[in-house]
Amino acid sequence: MALSAQQIPRWLNSIKLSSFMTALQLRKGFQRPGKTLFCGVFAQPHASSDDCFLQWGFRTYRTSSLWNSSQSTNSSRREINCAQSTLLPSVNELSQKTQNIPSLDSELSLEGLDDVPPLSPLQPISDEEAVQIIAGPPLPASSVTLRDYVDHSETLRKLVLLGVDLSKIEKHPDAANLLLRLDFEKDIKQMLLFLKDLGIEDTQLGPFLTKNYAIFSEDLENLKTRVAYLQSKNFSKADIAQMVRNAPFLLSFSVERLDNRLGFFQKELELSVKKTRDMVIRLPRLLTGSLEPVKENMKVFRLELGFQQNEIQHMITKIPKMLTANKRKLTETFDYVHNVMRVPHHIIVRFPQVFNTRLFKVKERHLFLAYLGRAQYDPTKPNYISLDKLVSVPDGIFCEGMAKASVQDFEKFLKTL
């Protein structure tokens, strides 16, 4: 009866009734008295009505029966909208005595429980029993934030201590619902151990899970297959760990998709296998991002900017980010460097870092050098200033070393632009 990841398909379209049994396991985080008192909420599913039950205590059960009976996406979408704000099974336990649902007692059958007769609130009880009633303020039935539940859920508490940013996850209601229903010991722990095996450090688990919270709905077997595939393509363990760290969604891609992406880059860029591998390790978001901008940028380099294929290959092996850069910014930077600074193509190819810096930096520094008469970018002539140093060094070194002026002079010059 334990919840396993296979039973939660990715987008929460159907949840089987057995999953709600895990509500019992959430009790571990609470201080519990000896007696446990139910109000018989584990109902037999009725495949009767279509409308959303507003009584929150039963909403999920009714809807789950609907999902079982009619697997159409429409109805399940509607149910998700009905149960949009979170519905917490564990809330049931806190509110046993405070909630009284007499009308439904007769309808429900208490399956799998002892013969405990239903209790009435007017029945006198002893002092010890009275003390053992936990009647704290009830948890909100639905909420837009996980703050209300974090103190009452062991899963959430452990996730926060790991470093997962719940304030970001609560913006995705599906993910928040999923995390509330999962149990740390059974489901999350396995995934965390798998990630640690992969090579991700403890401190990096938090940011990783913040980005890719959907990994909990993935099948562990699938993930292992994908890692095996990457290893078969001669990615070392450390490489895979680095790639997963930098692109958290990498393992959520199926093997075919990863294969397609790698094939695309190899074909499109006409690079050797080793160079493609190095590039992908350096910038793994090439594999997870969209391919359209890459195709556009390749066309821009070839047709608009007029670089040869071997020049393009050299530039993107040095700066892979150029493949996903903004088309307009690329053309503006090239226009300024080539037409205003009069730097020819073969020198730009040697220093592609200019495409990775902000244009205003290039402009300001070039104008300062031009004002001082030191704007000389031809390596054959004296007083040559290399483009990579022009853009990458900090202001102090630029002023002292290349412009031979002080930083105050640079600032005064900037105020005359």
Next chain:
Amino acid sequence: MQASGMGSAGLARLQGLFAVYKPPGLKWKHLRDTVELQLLKGLNAGKLPAPKQRVRFLLGPVEGSEEKELTLTATRVPTLIDHPLVRGLAFTSLKVGVGHRLDSQASGVLVLGVGHGRGLLTDMYNAHLTKDYTVRGLLGKATDDFCEDGRLVEKTTYDHVTREKLDRILAVIQGSHQKALVMYSNLDLQTQEAYEMAVSGVIRPMNKSPMLITGIRCLQFAPPEFLLEVQCMHETQKQLRGLVHEIGLELKSTAVCTQVRRTRDGFFTLDDALLRTQWDLPSIQDAIQAAAPRVAAELEKSLRPWLGTQEPPGPGQPWDSERPHSALRPESHVGH
């Protein structure tokens, strides 16, 4: 909820006016958004708050009793409600206001206001202070939007243009705008105070008016380029470029404007303006503190009416007597 110590103390020092230097090519809105992001980054970078606790009533055995009696006791247990990873960032938005705007091509001093300073922006606007610009022009061509990169309309020669002709035309412009200044300030010149003010040259309109130039002169003339310094009010940068175009026409040639740069906005000068590298929380806080006394004094002076018995404003600026002092209130005029 309580912000971190750095945050709320930092916010307290972030109330007032400060000036930034807007570089050319940057839209004023993007600049404002960048400044807001940098301030938020600084405010959110405080130290972690102390872990909070909450009170819960827990069951436990009664002390001093041998039986297994249970009772509720109030205990403090740690809580994660205010943990930064649960609550999110303390500051998510900050209201930053912009004073007199600069368009995308223009550069120069741009006044911004944070917190209570945004109200002071309105006061600055109502003070109707003058602004200083340096305007660079290029003789020989005319374009449709008066900028150098616009669509070319006409090309002319400019050999006949001399410095004297230019100065003469600038003097004519200044004279005509002087008349307009007096007219738009709705003063009755028959009164003694109005006459004194007109003589000392501090008249300016305190309500809406078209662009008025209180002073204009040529700083450099090296044909085809020339550099003007313009002191004006109620202007837009496009009108200044149009002015360059008209000067070209008056010189029987054509001219386009290559640079519009604001050097002073009211009482904020180039020295007060912060460069892009200084758009962070500590620099902006220091700039606000440094400018605060001057802002308060100037705004108070501009709201006070200028009485004839007071000392007439001396030559504050090096080259002209136009100082942003108070003008007579419109209600003191007679008629209209």
